[in-house]
Amino acid sequence: MNTGSQKLGRVILQLQRLERQPRTFGEAGVLTPSEIHTIDAIGCEGGILMSALASRLGVTKGAVTQLVTRLEAKALVTRTTHPTDSRAVMVSLTEKGKVAYRIHEEMHHEFYQQLRLQLDPDEIAVFEKCLDKLSELLRD
Amino acid sequence: MNTGSQKLGRVILQLQRLERQPRTFGEAGVLTPSEIHTIDAIGCEGGILMSALASRLGVTKGAVTQLVTRLEAKALVTRTTHPTDSRAVMVSLTEKGKVAYRIHEEMHHEFYQQLRLQLDPDEIAVFEKCLDKLSELLRD
DNA sequence: CGGAATGGTTTAGAAACTAAAGTATGGGTA
């Protein structure tokens, strides 16, 4: 029998292993984990500042610059200077980027649906409550 | 309001961010994530084959060779040739390695304890059941 | 106006891998 913290550790290991490999996202082509991750963080609604993106991803601004440059070369995102602050750069998804976004979201949704199929609705409710607590503990 | 899969995604992001930074493990010194991870996989009881370690960590044998070489240089593990098969290499923790192992285990235990404090015992039970299901879904 | 703060980019380098080739040993089999 495993302890709870071992169970958690095992799931983390499995998730990390899963998140390590590149995947194909329809016409958007093959994307590395951090590429699709960045697309996910940019989101479909409007643009986001480079620095906001960095803090959302939990990486440095330098890392974001490199990532966005690569995604721009793949025509998945566009850079536009901020209308009033000319230092700032807004990043947003192109149509092709949105395709990748939606396919990725659909993948996550399907995966979670698989989990839902194996559990009662009230178990899912408790699980999600625990996820919130966990997230709170990890916040900072 | 967030969906369940978004909650899960957020926790995964937080955990990844947490697991990315090196930490100090008492007299064992500062260890990178993959170093302490490897020590954890070797375990305190006896030795383990390089190839078994690779499959336990989910990486190639070449990666394990590099990791173990580094840990050996830090005097945290020892290599010994297998008694009957001289191709095989058994890896095991030194006393210093066991110190790191135990401190790491204690950290995990304490973290999980924090989570337990915020939830009912029956909620924890459901959570752990969900972790098992999740782990099963991720197996392959 | 002048200096500090903010927003982004660049660069060199570290960490954590992989893939593929190389070395050595073991186990059949003919």
Next chain:
DNA sequence: TACCCATACTTTAGTTTCTAAACCATTCCG
């Protein structure tokens, strides 16, 4: 016994992802 293939590990070159630190440009403010 000689041969060959599989197993166990190591080595090497190269990739991905990221950081830290220096840099440039713009904006804010006393």
